[in-house]
Amino acid sequence: MDHSPLTALSPLDGRYASKVASLRPLLSEYGLMHRRVQVEVEWFIALSDAGFAEFKPLSEAARARLRALVQNFSAADAQAIKDIEKTTNHDVKAVEYWIKSRFEGDAELERAGEFVHFACTSEDINNTSHALMLKSAREQVLLPTLDKILAKLTAMAHELADLPMLSRTHGQTASPTTVGKEIANVVARLAAARERIAGVALLAKMNGAVGNYNAHLAAYPGFDWEAFSRRVVEQQLGLSFNPYTIQIEPHDYMAELFDAVTRANTILVDWSRDVWGYISLGYFKQRTKAGEIGSSTMPHKVNPIDFENAEGNFGLASALLTHLSQKLPISRWQRDLTDSTVLRNMGVALGYALLGHDSLLRGLDKLEVNREALAADLDAAWEVLAEPIQTVMRRYALPNPYERLKELTRGKAITREAIREFIQTLELPAEEKQRLLAMTPGSYTGQAVALAQRIGR
Structure with missing residues (x-):
C-alpha cells in the first residue's frame, strides 16, 4: 500500500493529521535533523571564535552561509541526510557529512572542515537538539494553545459569574454555586499548571563522551572547555547549561516538563468529565451543525463527543508522557541506548495532548447555557x-x-x-x-x- 493518511499506522498522521500539523515540523524526524544542523553550525562557528591557531574566525560571508543552512533547511535537505545515513548507518554522522558536503566550492569552509563535530559525541548534538525541539514546541504550540483555552474559560467565568447553579457533592444536591465560579476553579488550576510548564528550564550539555571533556582537553589542554560549552549552550542556543552529566544529559528536566504537561492534562480531563455531566443534566446545550449526525439510529441525539474525544486523547498523552518521565532519567552506567528510541515519541505524546486541546476548544465553542434548566433544578432543591x-x-x-x-x-x-x-x-x-x-x-x-x-x- 502507498503511504497516505488512510494507511497511516498512527491516527496522528492519519485521521487527525491536520489537527496536529503545527507540531510536525518541530518534533518529527525532519525537526530533529533541522536542530542537529543548527547545533553543529553554532558549535562550528563558536570554535572559529575560540582563538585556536588552526581555526581562524570565520568571515561574515561564511557565517551567513552556514546559518542559511539552518534558516533554509528543507524536506529535500532532510532527505539528503537520510540518503547519507543509508551508508553510514549513523544518523548524527550523516548530518556531519551533509554539512561538510555543503562546503564544496568555498575554500574558507573547506579548510576548516574537520572542525565540524569537533570533539563531540553524538549525544552532544542530540541532547541539545531535543531541548531545542521541546523549546519550539512549548513556545510555538503548547503554551499558545493552553492560553486559548484559558482565555475561553476566563471569558466564560466572567460572563456566567452570577448565574446560579446547584452543586452536587457525591452526586447529591449541595450548596449552590454559580456556573462562572465553577469555571473559575478550572482557570485557577490550569493557569498554575501552565506556569509550571513554562517554568521548566531546558537543559543541555556539550561535554563529550562521558561528560569530562576528555577529547577536548586532549586536543587543547589549556583551554577552558566548560566555560566555552556554557557559552554555546546558553548564549548561542538559548538553553540552560548542565555541567554534570554522563554521555547523555540525564533528562531530569524532560521528566519535569512531561509531568507538568500531564498535570495540565489531568485538570482538563476533570473539566471534560464535568462538562459532559452538565450536558447530561441539561445545564448546557450544544449548538448543532447542519449535516452532523449524533447517532446512526437515534436522530434526536447531540452527543458530547468533543469532550469525550478530549478525555480520551488527554489520557493517551498522559500515559505516554508518564512513561517518558519515568524511563528517560534512567540510563545504565555512562549510557545505554534505551532513551534514543523512546525520545522519538515525544511528538506522539505531545501530539495527543494537542489533539485533546483541539477537541476541548471545539466543544467549548458549541456550548450554550440552559438557564431554564439551571433555574428549575435550583427551584426543586x-x-x-x-x-x-x-x-x-x-x-x-x-x-x-x-x-x-x-x-x-x-x-x-x-x-x-x-x-x-x-x-x-x-x-x-x-x-x-x-x-x-x-x-x-x-x-x-x-x-x-x-x-x-x-x-x-
Missing part, C-alpha cells in the same frame, strides 16, 4: 437552605439546630413553603428571620460571584 438556616441558629444558640434541620430535610423533598414555615417557628431577631425568609436556592451562592469575576484580572 429548597432543602439546600437547611445549611444556612442551621448555621444562623447556631449563631443565636438555638437548641439542636443541626438535628432539627436533619429531621426536617434528610431524604425528603422539601418545598419553599415547608422551609418558610420552619423559619417562622424560630426565635430569631426579626431582621435575621426576614433575611432567611428572603433567601432562595438561587440567591444562596456565598462569594461565588465575586470569585468568578476576579479570576484572571
Whole structure:
C-alpha cells in the first residue's frame, strides 16, 4: 500500500493529521535533523571564535552561509541526510557529512572542515537538539494553545459569574454555586499548571563522551572547555547549561516538563468529565451543525463527543508522557541506548495532548447555557437552605439546630413553603428571620460571584 493518511499506522498522521500539523515540523524526524544542523553550525562557528591557531574566525560571508543552512533547511535537505545515513548507518554522522558536503566550492569552509563535530559525541548534538525541539514546541504550540483555552474559560467565568447553579457533592444536591465560579476553579488550576510548564528550564550539555571533556582537553589542554560549552549552550542556543552529566544529559528536566504537561492534562480531563455531566443534566446545550449526525439510529441525539474525544486523547498523552518521565532519567552506567528510541515519541505524546486541546476548544465553542434548566433544578432543591438556616441558629444558640434541620430535610423533598414555615417557628431577631425568609436556592451562592469575576484580572 502507498503511504497516505488512510494507511497511516498512527491516527496522528492519519485521521487527525491536520489537527496536529503545527507540531510536525518541530518534533518529527525532519525537526530533529533541522536542530542537529543548527547545533553543529553554532558549535562550528563558536570554535572559529575560540582563538585556536588552526581555526581562524570565520568571515561574515561564511557565517551567513552556514546559518542559511539552518534558516533554509528543507524536506529535500532532510532527505539528503537520510540518503547519507543509508551508508553510514549513523544518523548524527550523516548530518556531519551533509554539512561538510555543503562546503564544496568555498575554500574558507573547506579548510576548516574537520572542525565540524569537533570533539563531540553524538549525544552532544542530540541532547541539545531535543531541548531545542521541546523549546519550539512549548513556545510555538503548547503554551499558545493552553492560553486559548484559558482565555475561553476566563471569558466564560466572567460572563456566567452570577448565574446560579446547584452543586452536587457525591452526586447529591449541595450548596449552590454559580456556573462562572465553577469555571473559575478550572482557570485557577490550569493557569498554575501552565506556569509550571513554562517554568521548566531546558537543559543541555556539550561535554563529550562521558561528560569530562576528555577529547577536548586532549586536543587543547589549556583551554577552558566548560566555560566555552556554557557559552554555546546558553548564549548561542538559548538553553540552560548542565555541567554534570554522563554521555547523555540525564533528562531530569524532560521528566519535569512531561509531568507538568500531564498535570495540565489531568485538570482538563476533570473539566471534560464535568462538562459532559452538565450536558447530561441539561445545564448546557450544544449548538448543532447542519449535516452532523449524533447517532446512526437515534436522530434526536447531540452527543458530547468533543469532550469525550478530549478525555480520551488527554489520557493517551498522559500515559505516554508518564512513561517518558519515568524511563528517560534512567540510563545504565555512562549510557545505554534505551532513551534514543523512546525520545522519538515525544511528538506522539505531545501530539495527543494537542489533539485533546483541539477537541476541548471545539466543544467549548458549541456550548450554550440552559438557564431554564439551571433555574428549575435550583427551584426543586429548597432543602439546600437547611445549611444556612442551621448555621444562623447556631449563631443565636438555638437548641439542636443541626438535628432539627436533619429531621426536617434528610431524604425528603422539601418545598419553599415547608422551609418558610420552619423559619417562622424560630426565635430569631426579626431582621435575621426576614433575611432567611428572603433567601432562595438561587440567591444562596456565598462569594461565588465575586470569585468568578476576579479570576484572571
